[in-house]
Amino acid sequence: MNDAPIGVFDSGIGGLTVVAAIMHALPHERVVYVGDTARVPYGPKSPETVVRYSRQIATWLLEQQVKAIVIACNTATAHALELLQRECPVPVIGVVQPGARAAVRATRNARIGVIGTSGTINSGAYHRAIASLAPDATVFGAACPLFVPLVEEGWVDHPATRLIAETYLHAMRDAHVDTLVLGCTHYPLLAPIIADVVGRDVTLVDSAAETANALRDALQDRAIATSAIEGAPVHRFIATDAPDTFRRVGQRFIGPVLDSVETTVFA
Amino acid sequence: MNDAPIGVFDSGIGGLTVVAAIMHALPHERVVYVGDTARVPYGPKSPETVVRYSRQIATWLLEQQVKAIVIACNTATAHALELLQRECPVPVIGVVQPGARAAVRATRNARIGVIGTSGTINSGAYHRAIASLAPDATVFGAACPLFVPLVEEGWVDHPATRLIAETYLHAMRDAHVDTLVLGCTHYPLLAPIIADVVGRDVTLVDSAAETANALRDALQDRAIATSAIEGAPVHRFIATDAPDTFRRVGQRFIGPVLDSVETTVFA
Numbered sequence: 001m002n003d004a005p006i007g008v009f010d011s012g013i014g015g016l017t018v019v020a021a022i023m024h025a026l027p028h029e030r031v032v033y034v035g036d037t038a039r040v041p042y043g044p045k046s047p048e049t050v051v052r053y054s055r056q057i058a059t060w061l062l063e064q065q066v067k068a069i070v071i072a073c074n075t076a077t078a079h080a081l082e083l084l085q086r087e088c089p090v091p092v093i094g095v096v097q098p099g100a101r102a103a104v105r106a107t108r109n110a111r112i113g114v115i116g117t118s119g120t121i122n123s124g125a126y127h128r129a130i131a132s133l134a135p136d137a138t139v140f141g142a143a144c145p146l147f148v149p150l151v152e153e154g155w156v157d158h159p160a161t162r163l164i165a166e167t168y169l170h171a172m173r174d175a176h177v178d179t180l181v182l183g184c185t186h187y188p189l190l191a192p193i194i195a196d197v198v199g200r201d202v203t204l205v206d207s208a209a210e211t212a213n214a215l216r217d218a219l220q221d222r223a224i225a226t227s228a229i230e231g232a233p234v235h236r237f238i239a240t241d242a243p244d245t246f247r248r249v250g251q252r253f254i255g256p257v258l259d260s261v262e263t264t265v266f267a
Numbered sequence: 268m269n270d271a272p273i274g275v276f277d278s279g280i281g282g283l284t285v286v287a288a289i290m291h292a293l294p295h296e297r298v299v300y301v302g303d304t305a306r307v308p309y310g311p312k313s314p315e316t317v318v319r320y321s322r323q324i325a326t327w328l329l330e331q332q333v334k335a336i337v338i339a340c341n342t343a344t345a346h347a348l349e350l351l352q353r354e355c356p357v358p359v360i361g362v363v364q365p366g367a368r369a370a371v372r373a374t375r376n377a378r379i380g381v382i383g384t385s386g387t388i389n390s391g392a393y394h395r396a397i398a399s400l401a402p403d404a405t406v407f408g409a410a411c412p413l414f415v416p417l418v419e420e421g422w423v424d425h426p427a428t429r430l431i432a433e434t435y436l437h438a439m440r441d442a443h444v445d446t447l448v449l450g451c452t453h454y455p456l457l458a459p460i461i462a463d464v465v466g467r468d469v470t471l472v473d474s475a476a477e478t479a480n481a482l483r484d485a486l487q488d489r490a491i492a493t494s495a496i497e498g499a500p501v502h503r504f505i506a507t508d509a510p511d512t513f514r515r516v517g518q519r520f521i522g523p524v525l526d527s528v529e530t531t532v533f534a
Contacts, residue, residue, distance in 0.1 A: 038316050039306050044419070049305050049508045052532075149416040152311070160430040167427070241316045265319075267534030 002224035005030035005236070006215065007061030007069040009054070012040035013246060014148075014185030015072030016253035018095065019235075021212035022070070023254070026219070028226045030233040032064050033072075035250075038241035038265070041148055042075040043117025043184070050119065054080035056266040058088055064236075066090060067224050070215055074099075074183045074207075075117050078125035091218045096120075098214045099181050099207030100129035106203045107179040110137045113172040113198075116183030118143040126183055140175045144168045144184075151186040152249075157193065165190070165197045172198050181205045238262045269491040272297035272503070273482065274328030274336040276321075279307035280513060281415075281452030282339030283520035284475045285362065286502075289337070290521070292479035293486070295493045297500040299331050300339075302517075305508035305532070308415055309342040310384025310451070317386065321347035323533040325355055331503075333357060334491050337482055341366075341450045341474075342384050345392035358485045363387075365481045366448050366474030367396035373470045374446040377404040380439040380465075383450030385410040393450055407442045411435045411451075418453040419516075424460065432457070432464045439465050448472045505529045 006026075008019055012035045019033055034057050036042075042050050054076045061069055069084065069092045071077045077094030084092045103112050114126040121143040130139050147168075150161050172180060180202050182188055188206045195204060219225040226233075235257065239246040243261035250258045273293075275286055279302050286298055301324050303309075309317050321343045328336055336351065336359045338344045344361030351359045370379045381393040388410040397406050413431050422428050439447060447469050449455055455473045462471060486492040493500075502524065506513040510528035517525045 038312065044509075045305065046509045145420050146413075146416055146422075149413055153412050155413075158430075158434070160427045160434070163425075163427040163430060167425070242311075242313045 001227045002067050003226045004065050004067035005032045007032050007064065007066035008072050009034040009036070009057045009061065009069070009076070010073040010185060011042035011076065012037050013250050013253065016250050017185050017188055017206070017208045018070060018072035018211055020254045021208040022215060023257070025209070025212035025216050028229050028233060030226070031235045032061060032066060032238070033236065034061065034238045035240070035246055036266070037239045037246055041117070042073060043119050043148060044145060045119065047079040047119070047123070050076055050079040051083060053266070054084060055087070058084050060264065060266065062088065062090070068093065068215065068218060070211065071095065072185060072211070074185065075119040078120045078123035091222065093211065093214050093218060095185070095207045095211050096125045096129050098210035099183060099205060100126055100133060102205045102207060102210040103179050103181045104130060104134045104137065106205055107137065109176070109178045110134065111140070111175060111177045112137055113140045113142070113175065113177035113180040114183045115142050115144050115168070115180065115187065117148065118145055120183050126181060140172060140177055142168055142171060147190055148184065148186045151189050156189050161190065162193055162197070165193050169194065169197045177202060179203045179205060181207070236262065238264050240264060240266060268494045269334050270493045271332050271334035272299045274299050274331065274333035275339050276301040276303070276324045276328065276343070277340040277452060278309035278343065279304050280517050280520065283517050284452050284455055284473070285337060285339035285478050287521045288475040288479035289482060292476070292483050295496050295500060297493070298502045299328060299333060299505070300502070301328065301505045302507070302513055304506045304513055308384070309340060310386050310415060311412065312386065314346040314386070314390070317343055317346040318350060320533070321351060325351050327531065327533065329355065329357070335360065335482065335485060337478065338362065339452060339478070341452065342386040345387045345390035358489065360478065360481050360485060362452070362474045362478050363392045363396050365477035366450060366472060367393055367400060369472045369474060369477040370446050370448045371397060371401045371404065373472055374404065376443070376445045377401065378407070378442060378444045379404055380407045380409070380442065380444035380447040381450045382409050382411050382435070382447065382454065384415065385412055387450050393448060407439060407444055409435055409438060414457055415451065415453045418456050423456050428457065429460055429464070432460050436461065436464045444469060446470045446472060448474070503529065505531050507531060507533060
């Protein structure tokens with residue numbers, strides 16, 4: 001038993017979808033969440049820069065005595081997971097491996113699409129993760145750089161969003177994928193439009209629930225799950241910029257549990 | 268006479284439009300340009316964070332012995348100009364005042380539109396600058412957060428871009444502005460679509476040329492223009508991330524003079 005909190009981080013607000021899944025799967029665990037809103041987005045930035053930012057945040061989370069770290073950001077997972085697993089004294093869990101596992105389980109024709117930021121797609125992280133689980137699967141990747149700003153603008157059902165989705169996703173339709181990994185924590189908010197464009201028969205995979213399961217397994221394997229507590233656990237939310245916007249938009253993701261936001265500065 | 272270089276900075280690559288104007292207006296001056304690609308964009312970030320970033324870059328430029336600083340970024344000008352003017356021992360020139368001056372000169376009906384990032388529009392910097400020059404003018408502002416990612420994606424003539432421009436700009440059309448300030452250094456690349464949407468009779472104001480003129484005046488007033496030199500001056504370009512992308516995309520803005528890019532890290 002270990003009542004220390006779980007550290008979770010993302011480039012901004014999207015990782016809260018993973019926090020929601022953790023709260024659901026592990027209702028006794030406390031979460032310390034860092035959203036790096038001062039340097040968002042990570043998607044178009046270089047691996048070296050994303051590694052530097054991820055390492056700063058992981059160091060800070062370890063100072064908060066977390067017992068595990070969840071990288072709730074596909075780009076940071078793609079670039080920094082292995083390094084943080086080597087460097088950190090606690091288990092580090094990313095979103096790519098769980099997403100790949102869910103996709104392999106879902107596909108029937110072994111044709112899997114992955115959409116994400118330029119950083120995630122160019123890293124090849126999903127291709128490798130899926131190949132290691134299902135060597136016969138064919139993986140089709142597409143970077144969708146405008147999806148994050150569209151979600152942040154709140155245009156989840158604007159006609160322009162549909163037009164952009166058609167431009168990004170027509171190759172997925174032509175490739176006859178039967179499963180599409182939403183390889184960015186912002187994308188679940190565009191799921192209705194994405195489903196319309198690729199076809200309702202394509203299974204959309206969101207790695208949040210699967211990541212929470214991977215965390216639960218890691219805690220159980222090491223016997224560091226928290227003891228049952230009285231009342232609801234108290235979570236902490238930290239943004240590196242604009243905490244009011246973070247709270248307002250973040251409540252769309254996880255509701256009123258996000259009632260106060262701290263700030264910190266890395267640099 | 269003073270042969271020290273001119274420091275120019277922006278959140279990323281857009282400020283190169285101002286560098287091009289400086290090279291044209293002041294062909295003997297050397298430029299040291301910093302694009303903060305590791306933390307781009309500034310538009311949605313808080314004034315405090317944009318001030319912190321701007322101050323770090325200005326400090327670095329002063330260490331390079333620049334004789335003047337041009338803030339080639341509307342958001343950074345809106346939030347940090349006055350502070351940097353107080354703190355720096357050299358003249359500091361922003362893009363807002365020159366853009367406002369050009370707009371006031373261009374308008375015939377005293378109805379001026381300004382488009383920019385959320386940070387620029389919410390700051391009210393253009394409203395104040397225009398009011399100080401033309402108290403009777405009416406100013407209409409509109410934030411266009413998706414324009415920067417659209418330009419960075421290279422979608423300057425995509426049908427989705429037109430649809431988004433129509434959403435952002437229909438209020439400008441209804442307001443019967445006869446002059447529209449492109450209050451973000453990325454926007455000149457969208458000028459053809461913007462002109463189509465607001466009407467070809469609306470004058471689009473790009474502050475780059477006017478900013479270069481303001482710099483020339485500042486150098487002349489203080490007698491710190493450079494002496495005539497033999498051959499072309501040697502400029503320096505510094506990006507805080509992804510120098511290869513910076514060079515490739517930046518050459519679209521200023522051509523082959525951008526032949527090598529250094530990197531530095533603030534933090």
